[in-house]
Amino acid sequence: MSIVANKPEPLLYEISNPGTIGYSLPESDVPATPLPTSLLRDNLNLPEVSEVDVVRHFTRLSQKNYCVDLGIYPLGSCTMKYNPKVNEEAIRLPGFAQAHPMQPAETAQGALQLMYELQQYLGEISGLPAVTLQPAAGAQGELVGILIIRAYHIARGDTARCEVLIPDSAHGTNPATSAMAGYKVVEVKSDARGNMDLNDLRAKVSNKTAGIMFTNPNTLGLFEEHVREVNKIVHDAGGLVYGDGANLNAIVGIARPGDLGFDVIHSNLHKTFSVPHGGGGPGAGPVMARADLAQFLPTPIVAKQGDQYVWHVPEHTIGRIKSFWGNFLALVRAYTYIRSYGKEHLREIAENAVLNANYLLALIRHVYDPQVPERISKHEFVLNGTRFKKEYGVSTLDVAKRIIDYGFYPPTIYFPLIVPECLMIEPTETQSKASLNEFANALLKIAEEARTNPQLLHDAPHDTPVSRLDDVRAAREPLLHYKPPEAEKEMAA
Amino acid sequence: MLKTIGVESVDNLFDDVPEDAQYPELNLPAALSEMDMLRTLRGMAARDANASEYAYFLGAGAYNHFIPATVPHLIFRAEFFTSYTPYQPEISQGTLQTIFEYQSMICDLTGMDVANASHYDAATAAAEAAVMAINSVKSGNKIIVAPSVHPHYRATMRTYLEGQHIPIVGDEDLSATLDAVLDKHLDNQTAGVLIANPDFLGNIRDLHAIAERVHAAGALLIISTYPIALGMYQAPGDYGADIVIGEGQSLGNALGFGGPYLGIFACKEKYVRRMAGRLVGQTVDKQGRRGFVLTLQAREQHIRREKATSNICTNEALNALAACVYMATMGKQGLRQVAELCYQKAHYTARAIGKLYGYRVLTDSFFNEFVVECPKSVKEINRALYQRKIIGGYDLKEEYPYLKNAMLVAVTEMNSREQIDQFIQALSEVGQ
Numbered sequence: 061m062s063i064v065a066n067k068p069e070p071l072l073y074e075i076s077n078p079g080t081i082g083y084s085l086p087e088s089d090v091p092a093t094p095l096p097t098s099l100l101r102d103n104l105n106l107p108e109v110s111e112v113d114v115v116r117h118f119t120r121l122s123q124k125n126y127c128v129d130l131g132i133y134p135l136g137s138c139t140m141k142y143n144p145k146v147n148e149e150a151i152r153l154p155g156f157a158q159a160h161p162m163q164p165a166e167t168a169q170g171a172l173q174l175m176y177e178l179q180q181y182l183g184e185i186s187g188l189p190a191v192t193l194q195p196a197a198g199a200q201g202e203l204v205g206i207l208i209i210r211a212y213h214i215a216r217g218d219t220a221r222c223e224v225l226i227p228d229s230a231h232g233t234n235p236a237t238s239a240m241a242g243y244k245v246v247e248v249k250s251d252a253r254g255n256m257d258l259n260d261l262r263a264k265v266s267n268k269t270a271g272i273m274f275t276n277p278n279t280l281g282l283f284e285e286h287v288r289e290v291n292k293i294v295h296d297a298g299g300l301v302y303g304d305g306a307n308l309n310a311i312v313g314i315a316r317p318g319d320l321g322f323d324v325i326h327s328n329l330h331k332t333f334s335v336p337h338g339g340g341g342p343g344a345g346p347v348m349a350r351a352d353l354a355q356f357l358p359t360p361i362v363a364k365q366g367d368q369y370v371w372h373v374p375e376h377t378i379g380r381i382k383s384f385w386g387n388f389l390a391l392v393r394a395y396t397y398i399r400s401y402g403k404e405h406l407r408e409i410a411e412n413a414v415l416n417a418n419y420l421l422a423l424i425r426h427v428y429d430p431q432v433p434e435r436i437s438k439h440e441f442v443l444n445g446t447r448f449k450k451e452y453g454v455s456t457l458d459v460a461k462r463i464i465d466y467g468f469y470p471p472t473i474y475f476p477l478i479v480p481e482c483l484m485i486e487p488t489e490t491q492s493k494a495s496l497n498e499f500a501n502a503l504l505k506i507a508e509e510a511r512t513n514p515q516l517l518h519d520a521p522h523d524t525p526v527s528r529l530d531d532v533r534a535a536r537e538p539l540l541h542y543k544p545p546e547a548e549k550e551m552a553a
Numbered sequence: 554m555l556k557t558i559g560v561e562s563v564d565n566l567f568d569d570v571p572e573d574a575q576y577p578e579l580n581l582p583a584a585l586s587e588m589d590m591l592r593t594l595r596g597m598a599a600r601d602a603n604a605s606e607y608a609y610f611l612g613a614g615a616y617n618h619f620i621p622a623t624v625p626h627l628i629f630r631a632e633f634f635t636s637y638t639p640y641q642p643e644i645s646q647g648t649l650q651t652i653f654e655y656q657s658m659i660c661d662l663t664g665m666d667v668a669n670a671s672h673y674d675a676a677t678a679a680a681e682a683a684v685m686a687i688n689s690v691k692s693g694n695k696i697i698v699a700p701s702v703h704p705h706y707r708a709t710m711r712t713y714l715e716g717q718h719i720p721i722v723g724d725e726d727l728s729a730t731l732d733a734v735l736d737k738h739l740d741n742q743t744a745g746v747l748i749a750n751p752d753f754l755g756n757i758r759d760l761h762a763i764a765e766r767v768h769a770a771g772a773l774l775i776i777s778t779y780p781i782a783l784g785m786y787q788a789p790g791d792y793g794a795d796i797v798i799g800e801g802q803s804l805g806n807a808l809g810f811g812g813p814y815l816g817i818f819a820c821k822e823k824y825v826r827r828m829a830g831r832l833v834g835q836t837v838d839k840q841g842r843r844g845f846v847l848t849l850q851a852r853e854q855h856i857r858r859e860k861a862t863s864n865i866c867t868n869e870a871l872n873a874l875a876a877c878v879y880m881a882t883m884g885k886q887g888l889r890q891v892a893e894l895c896y897q898k899a900h901y902t903a904r905a906i907g908k909l910y911g912y913r914v915l916t917d918s919f920f921n922e923f924v925v926e927c928p929k930s931v932k933e934i935n936r937a938l939y940q941r942k943i944i945g946g947y948d949l950k951e952e953y954p955y956l957k958n959a960m961l962v963a964v965t966e967m968n969s970r971e972q973i974d975q976f977i978q979a980l981s982e983v984g985q
Binding site: 068069071072080081082083084086088089090091092093095096098099100101103104105106107108109111114115117119121122123124125126127128129130135138140142143146148150151153154155156157158159160161162164167168169170171173174181184185187196197198199200202203206207210231232233235236237238239240241242243245283285287288313314315316328330336337338339340341342343358378379381382383384385386387388389392396398399400402403404405406407411414415418419421422423435436438460461464469472493521524525526527528529530531533534535538539540542 | 554555557558559560563565566567568569570571573574575576577579580581582583584585587590591593594595596597598599600601602603604605606609611612613614615617619621623626627629630631632633634635636637638639640641642643644645646647648650651653654656657658660661662664666667668670671673674675676677703705706708709711712713715716717718757759783784785786787788791800807808809810811812813814815825831832833834835836837838839840842843844845846848849850851853854855856857858859860861863864865866867868869870871872874878880881882883884885886887888889890891893894896897898900901904918932935939944947966969970973
């Protein structure tokens with residue numbers, strides 16, 4: 061971090077200067093209409109700053125951020141790969157950037173064509189041909205998927221199914237989604253090899269099971285070795301199988317979820333298909349399902365009639381899941397990415413992602429403890445920090461914060477919840493061997509420091525704009541928007 | 554690398570994948586070079602009418618507003634654009650502070666105490682607001698929605714609330730007035746009442762009396778708003794809203810054929826612990842320096858799992874940043890001026906259309922959008938306008954069939970007088 065980045069940056073409200081403007085707008089060119097006499101406000105209090113104030117403010121703030129374009133960003137389960145710049149040229153084309161969602165379909169045939177073809181590609185890649193592009197993110201895709209499963213059972217008159225099975229290693233979104241769709245969550249245990257415990261699964265599946273939600277590879281970065289058996293157990297009980305596609309990057313082009321027995325999955329386009337993460341979104345979470353489930357997809361999808369692309373309402377649609385048609389510009393990026401790789405190269409994404417993860421693990425495994433040491437990982441691996449805690453009094457949080465001092469973003473920590481002192485690392489395919497070596501060296505040095513100078517880790521990070529922040533205070537005395545100094549003092553008193 | 558790992562080939566890394574499913578032959582097109590890719594995309598994009606070539610009088614929830622140059626230049630800085638949710642605050646203060654500033658400005662704009670870091674869009678914010686109202690009002694078990702709320706929002710709410718068996722009532726008769734809807738449905742079982750102001754058909758109203766009625770029944774008033782209108786009109790907080798949602802697209806975000814946009818989601822302080830989505834709060838570091846963190850995370854899915862207020866994780870951070878830069882650039886005066894330009898141009902347009910033979914303006918009190926009854930089907934008129942490089946208003950036939958040949962016309966600061974006069978002239982000719 062540079063000297064500039066470490067300088068505190070005031071809030072715009074604090075540098076606001078009444079009367080200053082940062083915009084340039086024309087005068088009205090039409091005959092005037094009197095403004096309404098009531099209903100108007102005079103209390104709008106947005107900051108008043110100049111254009112250069114705005115530019116410097118946000119540029120300085122940007123320098124307080126780490127990002128993928130700076131280096132490895134190994135957040136497990138987030139797939140922080142490099143996003144090709146050609147995607148950004150694509151989304152600036154006026155026919156995409158400046159098309160209105162409500163204009164008649166016949167005046168937006170290019171946009172509809174792109175969506176239609178992306179539906180086809182995602183159907184082909186997943187082996188599940190019924191596709192909706194509408195969900196705005198993975199979690200919304202999950203909700204769509206579970207509502208499709210619900211609609212499937214109800215359409216069959218099978219209305220007593222009220223439970224969704226979810227492994228204990230699952231993302232928090234899975235149980236939250238099931239609850240939103242009105243289901244009771246039944247947790248399935250994992251076994252020592254990181255698979256689902258089949259005995260526990262058999263004990264919990266029943267005629268109340270609407271389905272199961274699981275991620276494959278799972279959040280331990282391991283491929284479910286009994287994937288077909290799991291799916292058969294659930295199918296035999298009359299349930300459907302939902303695949304959380306968060307980790308699709310590990311198997312894209314290698315295996316199709318549809319061929320493994322999944323009925324419905326989502327894909328986070330901001331992970332596998334290179335939509336930039338934007339500081340926390342936007343993403344997109346298309347859902348792919350078995351052909352016979354197409355009737356339940358959210359409305360509308362794109363269909364082709366002759367040489368025209370049209371909006372189509374699926375016969376028994378679960379309804380609409382958001383405004384308009386989906387995060388279209390995210391779809392443009394994913395489309396561009398898939399076509400840039402093409403059928404020949406798509407599997408190289410997964411191959412290199414998995415190669416990189418296993419290589420990085422091999423470089424550090426003599427010092428850090430993999431959760432399941434006997435298995436090959438997929439695109440990410442999970443370390444157990446219990447020994448560091450016990451022997452050196454150093455927590456995973458300490459290790460993560462020390463990684464910052466070496467100039468990298470820390471991995472995901474304390475997830476999955478089933479691994480104590482968990483450290484979850486996903487390098488992605490867009491790291492060179494040299495950058496993996498560099499990151500591994502940092503991890504090895506940190507392990508050495510943990511042994512010889514643990515205080516260095518407790519105090520980390522050392523050279524950042526702020527040091528460790530007081531989360532407890534933030535939650536106990538929530539200050540969620542700017543308050544003028546007097547108001548803040550009053551609150552404290 | 555393979556040697557270091559201890560395997561012979563890359564294929565060995567996938568030995569645990571069922572063999573018969575490995576390496577499927579994918580029916581996808583061949584790879585394209587960057588040059589060919591862009592050529593292909595340009596060809597597709599060229600088939601779309603767009604606001605750089607056509608005059609747009611279309612709104613219906615997405616608006617063609619001016620985007621100052623500061624917005625794209627700042628939001629596409631890699632440090633914002635290629636980072637993720639600020640899990641590690643020490644090297645994410647840029648994102649965290651901008652979210653805090655976004656939250657602050659949305660609070661000012663809406664008159665609320667708390668705003669989240671953004672939702673997917675207004676439709677999903679409406680759905681989550683309904684759930685929040687149900688969870689906040691003890692005796693409440695239903696939601697009333699005005700018929701003049703955007704049809705996509707109403708549809709999305711139904712999809713979201715379906716599994717939770719929360720009834721949504723109030724829009725059975727699309728022509729019913731607000732008072733009639735409340736007369737019929739408002740009772741002490743009502744958790745929330747969702748009203749749009751301005752509404753989907755453009756009407757803007759004084760809602761003080763409605764707010765009192767809703768509160769007297771013990772329900773929460775949820776207002777769906779259009780942020781540009783708040784540059785001049787009273788904030789929903791000023792007339793009693795408890796929760797405010799809205800489509801944030803008009804604050805510096807491209808039309809982008811419908812997304813990504815951002816849902817504005819704000820509320821009064823006492824409901825914050827039932828709120829969905831990320832929140833950024835101010836705190837201090839070990840040396841007492843100010844810093845920002847994700848906070849009140851005990852509401853969220855990664856902590857609470859099935860007991861979370863929502864499953865939302867990834868939101869629309871970059872779009873919220875665009876809104877933040879937009880509001881910073883415009884400031885209080887600029888936003889007022891944009892709002893007044895929209896108002897002036899829309900009223901000029903409406904007056905001129907009202908004078909045309911065969912046309913009638915149906916909306917009395919409006920901001921920048923109004924309903925026009927046309928002498929022919931809107932579809933026919935829009936096709937003729939398209940030939941003249943004009944994208945006409947939204948055809949209300951499907952969503953509001955009781956209105957005959959009705960077009961929803963939107964005018965923004967982007968419509969020059971020349972464009973407006975051409976639009977009027979074209980309507981006149983097409984209507985013959």
